Amino acid sequence: MRSHGAGTLRADHTDATVTLAGWVSRRRDHGGVAFLDLRDASGTCQVVADPSASAALAAAHEVRPEWVLQIHGTVRRRPEGMENPSLATGEVEVAASSVTVLSPAETPPFPLEGGVEADETLRVRHRYLDLRRETPAHGLRLRAQITSLIRRVMESHGFIDVETPMLTRSTPEGARDFLVPTRAGDGVAYALPQSPQLFKQLLMVAGVERYYQLARCFRDEDLRADRQPEFTQLDVEASFIDEEDLYALFEELFATLWREILDVELATPFPRLSYDEAMRRFGTDKPDTRFGLELVDLAAVFADTEVGVFRGALDAGGVVVAVTLPGGAALTRKQLDDWVDWAKGRRAKGLAWGAVEDGEDGPTLRSPLTKFMSAAEVDALLRATGAGVGDLIFFGAGPATFTRELMGALRVALAQDRGLIGPGSPAEGRWDFLWVTDWPLFEWNPDEARWDPLHHPFTAPREQDLPHLTDDPGAVAARGYDLVLNGTELGGGSIRIHHPGVQQQVFDVLGITPEEAQEKFGFLLRGLAHGAPPHGGIAFGLDRMVMLMAGVASIRDVIAFPKLARGYDPMTDAPARVDDAQLREVGLRRLPPQ
């Protein structure tokens, strides 16, 4: 069928007789001579048809883009000056002796060549065409390279790939489950796994010691640019290890990936930041450290303030936090109002600001709040923030976590707005990996008036905090860790609880009774009682990883067949209505229309 890949031909193939097969990407027909760019999985090569093979020329006149052809011909060097340096095969061309149409094609519904972005729905509906384009095709190949390397590195450390069930029961990740009713009927259903969490822990009980899997996971939640209802994790669990073993292993894995795929040498070990420090300095548990604009706590500056919103926040146990934007004093009133609106869009009551200007006796603050601030406060503020003339200070005041997260989001939005990150920015080419460590085990849920696990209920508490499980759950630190890259959470995990007793203590804090625990996770608890090794693990979002390495903005670009809003797939038209007979078989009945 084919002797060579179109993209593999080089000057050393000169005079070789070749048979190519592939798609027409472009046709340039001059009447007496016609050029076809023939594309296959290996790349593209120019085919020339001229009157010396009149049947081939006649066929070349007829073909259209995306037709599938087989070409017989001879490789020859292009005439002097006709080389195309932008094509890998640009030194040569194939002189066609015959052109055979294997398959004609309809005109594509959107252009496949050139960088024009077609409508998302159209691209996904005709995904088999979209994947012929360079960017998505590259995404798929890059993904395969990454998974191949992952397997190589994991296996070199003795990890074995074990499959876990797709049809299982609800796992405690907290997201909505996809349910799979079955003809067992009577209101029972499987759930698709949100992650293989419990299975991998049981594999540790089983003595596997080193498990990994490129595991498909399912969560029935709303989509985002970096979130799909089904996604793939590099899922890992190991016995007789601690945090340091994991850090070293994955620093090696990522250094290998970046070296072999991107030709980038990562600095290891990766920096570490405690959760607490991340929240204080960056207002997020996944800090982007490629730029400054760090948060500054102003509690000391405004300890005795008469600024109402600051006073109120501090008296209520909250915080006052600043972000300084260098050169921001030049922002117009309209731009400032836009930032205030941006904050209100995130449920903030407001966003105060102050511009540092040149006064008669040194820098002064131009701000709606100035008249409530003493000269000493302004002075202390400028020292605390390091703001100088021409800079702008944004203030957030309110409950600690909410305010820090707001200002952290502001910090990132400002960086995007000012071109500190993104294409063409100084941050381009930077890969800021960091571990976030020392997470709290629990987080207070004020709506439900209870403690929730910050990670999941199987995360081990730090040994020395065990006594606090009963007297001060909020003070218990978890043996958890997240890996963050350029402000994106790549993955997270923890050392797990391997004592049934500790596990029940944690359930007690979470308000899970022994009966409930038995019902939901009895199989895990029974496992832990049969000689569980100390173990821990981690899971990484493969799609996000590939997305960042490919330099694309959406994980849809690195998934072969992605879904759109509300999990809709316009290609297969899924999810689709199920007929009544099928429903009856699985013991379900349609609700009457509302």
Place this chain on the structure above:
RNA sequence: GGACCUGUGGAGCAGCCUGGAGUGCUCACCUCCCUGUCAAGGAGGAGGUCGCGGGUUCAAAUCCCGUCAGGUCCGCCA
């Protein structure tokens, strides 16, 4: 569930603010011409429910209300 943005021949856009004939651009498509192009070029041509519904108006792509679809974000989700 909410906010914002988008919806105009097959594709990408402009037109909308300030209402007046489906008006324009680039690409694709069809026919013809053309022997060195690589985003080939030239001549001609076809192709429209301006997302949908309602309202205002002498008149709506344009203004108003509703609705649907997509995107981004918030909520949600590690």
